[in-house]
Amino acid sequence: MHHFYALKSRIQVKEIANGVETMFSKRLRHKKLTQQLCANRERLYKLAYSWCGDAMLADDLVQDAMQKALASFDSLKDHSKLNAWTCRIMLNLFRDCIRRKKETVDIDDVQMFSEADPQQHLASLDSAQLVRFCLQKLSEKHRNVITMVDLMGFTYEEVSMALEIPIGTVMSRLCRGRILLRQLLENHQQKHATTTNHNLRRVK
C-alpha cells in the first residue's frame, strides 16, 4: 500500500515538473498549498489583529484571505511565494474594509485604543498592551513592515512582495519604524514613571 502511494506521488511530481498538470498532480499541488496555508493561520491572525485590534474582524480577514488564495491557486506558479501572496490579499481586503467604513465618520474605527483615553489609563497598561498601543501610533507604512517581519517571520523579499515596494524601501522603513517605536515606548516610560509613583503615594 505504502509503496503504491509513493509511486503515485513520484509520478505526480514528475508530471508537475514536466509542466503537465493532470487531474492528480493538480489535486496534490492544491493539497500541499492548502496545508502550507493552514500552517500559517495563527501568524496571519496575529498580523490581522495588529492592524485592527478586533478578534472577529481579524478572524474574518484571515478566513476571507485564505479562501481567496485557495480559489486562485492556479495563478500562483511559485509556491514559495504563497505566504506573501496571501498576505497581500489580506491587506487589500483590510484596506477595502477601511474604505467602506470611511463613510461613517468614526475616528476610533479600527484602533484598539481611542485617542480620547485619559492619561491615567495609559499608566497602568502592561508591557504587551503598551507595545500594541505604540504600534498603533505608528503610521501604516512603518507598522506594516515591522509586523510582517516580526509576526509573520517574512524575509525582506517576502515583505517587498506583499507590500509591492522595493526591498530597499522595506529596509529603510523597518529601520525608521523600529527607531520610532522605541522612542514611543521610552517616551511613555518617562511620562508615566513619575505618575505611577504619584498614584502609589496617593492611594496609600
Add this chain to the structure above:
Amino acid sequence: MSTRQDDNTPAISDELINAFIDRQLTAEDRQEILARIRTDKDLAGRICDLQQLKEMTQSAFDNIPQPAAQQNHNTPAFPRMAAAFALFTVGLLVGFGVMQLTKSDNQSTATFTSAHDSITKVLVHLTSADVDAGMNTLINLQQLLDSYTRKHQKVMVEVIANGDGIKLLDSKNVSIAKRIRELSAQHDNLTFAACKNTIDQMRINRGLVVNLIPQVKLIDSGVVEVIKRQNEGWTYIRG
C-alpha cells in the same frame, strides 16, 4: 547613528544591524558582524537593544483574544482535514510561542519597569446567593491571581458581599468555604469582607442568622466600601 572605529573600519549602519537580527544577511556578513561584536561593545549594545525590541513586539501578540473554533464558519472550500491540520500546527506554534514568551518577559521587564511597579486593584462585589455562580467567580478569581503571578505583576483583590451575597458566605456552603479558605491561604493580597448592616438587618427583619466563613471579616457598610473603592480608581466587577 553609526559609529566610527578608531582603525577606520567602515561603520555598521542601522540597516545592517536590522538585517542581522532579522537573519537576512548572508552567512559571510553574519560572521563578520559576530566577529565585530566581540570587540565593539557599542555595536553589541545596539544589537541587544534591537533584539529586545523585536522580542517585545513578538510577545505582545501571544495572548490576544482568539476567535472560537472554526466550526461555525461557512467554509465549504476548506476540507475537514485542513482544519484539523491547522489546529494541530497551531498547537505546536502556540507551544513554541510560550517558550519564547518566558524568555523575553525577563528581558522586557529590565527596561520598561514603570508599568510593572503599579498595583492593579480590583473590587469584586457579591450580591447574589447563587452558589454555582459564586463558585464560578472564585474559580475566575483564582485564574486572575495566577495570571498576575505569571506576569510578575502585582494585584490586590477585595471581595465584598452585601445583600443576598451575604448568604453565599455562610459556612454551611461547604465547597465555597473550602475554596475561600484555600485561596486566602495562598494569596495574602486577597481579602473577603461582609457588610455588617446587611447581616444585622437579616437577623432583625427576617430572623436569618448567618455564620460567616472564618476568613471573612466584617465591615460596617458594604455600599460605602464599594463607592469608596470606585472613587479611588479600583476596577469594579460584579461577581
Add this chain to the structure above:
Amino acid sequence: MVKKLLLMIALLGICPAAIASHTEKIIYHLHNTNPNSYLRTISNLENMKKGMPDHQFRITILFQGKSLQLLNPALHPAALNKRFLKLVQSGIKLETSRDNYQTYAHKDQLLVTPALVPNVFDRIIELQRQGYRYITP
C-alpha cells in the same frame, strides 16, 4: 488615516475632543442565567442606543459562566433572537473565556460564537483601563 481625519475635522472648525467624547465604550457583563437576562440585555442596549442617538458606541458583551447558554436560540422566541442578531450586526462584540466556552457552550447551538479571551476578570480589568464603562443587567 486618523491624522487625515483629524485634520479634516480641524479644518471644518469642529473640536476633535468633542467628537471623540461622543464615543461610549461599554462593557456589559453577564453572569447569572436569569432567564430574563436575555430580554433585559437586548432592551438595555437598544434603549441605550436610542437614548443617545448622536453617540458612537463600542460595546462588548462579556459572558461569564452559565450565562453563555443564553446564546442558545432554542431558548427564546424567534423575534427576540432577531433583535439580538441585529445588535450584533450593528457591531456589538461578544466575548467569553476559553474555559467557559469549553465548559458551557454546546457548540452547535450558539446563535453567535463569541471571541475567546484567556480570562474573564483580566479582560474586565483591561477594558475598564481603556475607559470602558462597566454595566451589569
